[in-house]
Amino acid sequence: xxxIITKVTTYLSxxxxxxxxxxxxxxxxxxxxxxxxxxxxxxSFIGDGLSHVAFGAMAIAAVLxxxxxxxxxxxxxxxxxxxxxxxxxxxxxxxxxxxAMISVGALALGYLLMHVFEPSNNLSGDVxxxxxxxxxxxxxxxxxxWLCIILSIIVVxxxxxxxxxxxxxxxxxxxxxxxxxxxxxxxxxxxxxIAVIIVLAMNLVGSLLISxxxxxxxxxxxxxxxxxxxxxxxxxxxxxxxxxxxxxxxxACETPVGSTIVAVDIIVFFVFMILGKILTFKK
Amino acid sequence: xxxxxCENLSLGYDGTEILSGLSFEVNRGDxxxxxxxxxxxxxxxxxxxxxxxQPLSGKVVFGDGLKKNSIGYLPQQTDVQKDFxxxxxxxxxxxxQGGMGLRPFYNKEDKKLALENIxxxxxxxxxxxxxxxxxxxxxxxxxxxxxxxxxxxxxLLDEPVAGLDPKVTAEMYEIISSLNRDYNTTIIMISHDxxxxxxxAGKILHxxxxxxxxxxxxxxxxxxxxxFGKGGA
Numbered sequence: 001x002x003x004i005i006t007k008v009t010t011y012l013s014x015x016x017x018x019x020x021x022x023x024x025x026x027x028x029x030x031x032x033x034x035x036x037x038x039x040x041x042x043x044s045f046i047g048d049g050l051s052h053v054a055f056g057a058m059a060i061a062a063v064l065x066x067x068x069x070x071x072x073x074x075x076x077x078x079x080x081x082x083x084x085x086x087x088x089x090x091x092x093x094x095x096x097x098x099x100a101m102i103s104v105g106a107l108a109l110g111y112l113l114m115h116v117f118e119p120s121n122n123l124s125g126d127v128x129x130x131x132x133x134x135x136x137x138x139x140x141x142x143x144x145x146w147l148c149i150i151l152s153i154i155v156v157x158x159x160x161x162x163x164x165x166x167x168x169x170x171x172x173x174x175x176x177x178x179x180x181x182x183x184x185x186x187x188x189x190x191x192x193x194i195a196v197i198i199v200l201a202m203n204l205v206g207s208l209l210i211s212x213x214x215x216x217x218x219x220x221x222x223x224x225x226x227x228x229x230x231x232x233x234x235x236x237x238x239x240x241x242x243x244x245x246x247x248x249x250x251x252a253c254e255t256p257v258g259s260t261i262v263a264v265d266i267i268v269f270f271v272f273m274i275l276g277k278i279l280t281f282k283k
Numbered sequence: 284x285x286x287x288x289c290e291n292l293s294l295g296y297d298g299t300e301i302l303s304g305l306s307f308e309v310n311r312g313d314x315x316x317x318x319x320x321x322x323x324x325x326x327x328x329x330x331x332x333x334x335x336x337q338p339l340s341g342k343v344v345f346g347d348g349l350k351k352n353s354i355g356y357l358p359q360q361t362d363v364q365k366d367f368x369x370x371x372x373x374x375x376x377x378x379x380q381g382g383m384g385l386r387p388f389y390n391k392e393d394k395k396l397a398l399e400n401i402x403x404x405x406x407x408x409x410x411x412x413x414x415x416x417x418x419x420x421x422x423x424x425x426x427x428x429x430x431x432x433x434x435x436x437x438x439l440l441d442e443p444v445a446g447l448d449p450k451v452t453a454e455m456y457e458i459i460s461s462l463n464r465d466y467n468t469t470i471i472m473i474s475h476d477x478x479x480x481x482x483x484a485g486k487i488l489h490x491x492x493x494x495x496x497x498x499x500x501x502x503x504x505x506x507x508x509x510x511f512g513k514g515g516a
Contacts, residue, residue, distance in 0.1 A: 040363055161387045168377040171352035171367060178356045179433040180380030227370035266456030 006253045011251045019145045020257070023152045024243045026152040026259075032239030033159045035218035036232050045096065046084060047211040049103035050198045053080045056110035063117045076197050077272060080106075081195035085187050096233065142163045151200060155193055163190060167228055209258045215267035217242065222274030225267075242268055286349045286437060286469055287309050289333065292341035294327050300339060301327065307488055307496040311347055311436075313472045314463045316484035318477055323491040325473045326359075329439055332471075348436075353381070354428035355438040359445065360422070369414050369424050375401055378432025393432075400428040404458070404485065420451035427458065437469040438462065452476075454484055 011017045018224030031047075033167040050237055066072060080102055166178045169186045177183040201210050221234035251261075262269070285308035293303040296503040300482075302324040309315055317325050330336045332343055333356055377399075379393040382494065387441075389397075401407055406423040414425060423443055430438055442450040443459065460483050462468045474480045480487065489495040495505050 025322070027468065036368075040367055042363070100509070162386065164383075166382040167369070167373065171369060171374065171377060172358065172361070172365065174330075174333075174335055174358050175356050176377075176380060177335055178302050178354060178439075180353075181376070181380050222368050224367055226416070227411075228368060231368045 008248055008252050009199065017251060019142075021244070022147045022245055023145055024247045024257075025195070025240050025259070026148055027201045028217075028239040028243035029236055030152050030155045031201055031210070031213040032217040032235045033156070033214075034194055035239075036221070036228070037193070037213045038167055039215055039218045043085070043099070044192060044215045045099045045211060046081070046196060047104070047201075047214040049084065049099035049106075050077055050081055050195060051202060051210045052103040052107040052110070053077050053204075054199055054202055055104035056113075059113040060249045061247035063113050070140065070199070074196065077199050077265055078192055078195040079200075080273065082188060082193040085191040085194070096218055105254055105263070113162050134261065148200060151177060155197060158189070158193060162186065163232075166190065171228075206258050209262050212262040213239070213243075216262070220265075220272040223272040224279065238268060239265075285309060285346040286313075286386040287334070287347065287471075288344040290342050290344065292328075292343070293339040294324050294331055295324070295339050296327070296336075302490055303339075305341070305413065305490065305494060309437075309486075311471060312467045312471055312503050314460075314483065314513070315472070315487040315488060316486070317471065317473045317482035317488045317490065318475075319490040321454070325490065326441055328490065329441055329473060333439065353423060353436060354433075355434045355435040355436075356432050357426050357438065357443055357447075359441050360426075364414070366415055370410070371401070371406060371414060371417070372397070373427045374414055374425055375406075375432060378429035381433050387505055396432055397430055400431040403431065404428040419447050420455060422456060423447065423459070431462075435466060435468055437471070440470065440472040442473050442475060444474075444479075445477075452479075457506070459483070498510075 012021075038044060054077045056071040060076075061072050064072075084102065101114055165176075165181060165186050168181055169183050169190075173183050173187075197214075198210055201213055215236035217239035218231070220232045220238055225231045225234050242264045243261050246264045246272050247256065247257060249264070250257045250260040288308040290306055292304070292305040293300055295301045301322075317328065319325055327336070331338050333354060334343075353461060365506065376389055376393065376397045380384055380387060383389075383393075397478060401410055401431070404427055406421070406424055409421060409425075414422065417425065421428075427438075427443070440459065444455050447455060456479055458514075459470060459472070463470045472480075474482070480502070486497065487499050489502065495502060497505070
């Protein structure tokens, strides 16, 4: 045990591990904030869908040999997020089906593009790291970290400022619209924020595991807490704690960062589920 | 001047017209019940009045100081709401949202209004409770309190007693009537329950194959009621 602690403290003195911790915690915080809304709007899988879109966009960027693929990926992901969330409650193809369509489509096309044009020699390696997250969180530059900090501050600020409106639109879109809230605008806002979070989070956990970051803390919090505010706060705290724990464990045990974080999230979910059962039983 | 006036409305979706040439007006303090068979366009009409969908032709005009965003609305419950973690207080307060514009947080007046309406709906004891743990009747009262936060002028109710047991149904009707009587709130209600409509409402709008608009006394003598009354309603 003492050995592990020494190992972790040694690692913590390296700047790249510190960067990873900062970025990891910020992404966890941001992704959990909108998780509650997404779960309730039956959009749990949007993280998955959009991250596949981002994967497809990355493939396009790779084929075009762009050195900085961030802007292209961000733009394409935002457009898809807007298309998915725009129509909200009143869409014809329901949320889950449209997400499945876009998700599978983008994944297949992205892989096809990469295969046909073979931009790099290590194709399966590239695909694997895009899907499951790479060690790229350990190779972040100072610029990446600052970008992440700034975007996170914006996301959190937007969320706090529009918290009441997001609540109204999530709980009852038609009522909000009928009483003069610009529901369309806020749905758009939610979509853009989600897209930004997902592109950010792809660095950390890879596209397949983003959904976990978005939904697990929210679902865990919903087992126990009863008001929107307490659920939101609890899921933010849970998410931060789980990622922190996940990153530290992965450093200590040399496991993949993304999967370790998700594993911690899963454990916490079961703990909360059991706690929730006990609490209702007591009543 | 009428609070709400529908002029020659045609309603429908996807290009199919389900209702045409509908004209009626509602004055302050009216209690109007909208009745008609399933699929006759009752909810569509209500959504058109609320501005949630556009009429195929014709228009909805507001008057008597009524603004478009000061309409209280009690929608049918959605699936999302059934497991929504929200306290009664949060939901009622969200009714104040419409008047806020871009202001991000609720102020003292909003909170006072929400508190008044919680008391009006006799929900004070349940204020901190979770919405999804309440009974059907309590949930409807929460949504009614929320609608009252949006306005005290006019309430649109879409089948407010659907799924409630007879005792709670009677209570709900009583609450709605008292709002109309004591606070002069205009009520426009969609109902399947023709008996209740005739008991509580002052005016009836029947839509379907035959369209009727008038007081309930006139309605009882009209042909529209004959065909509908025999339908087992």
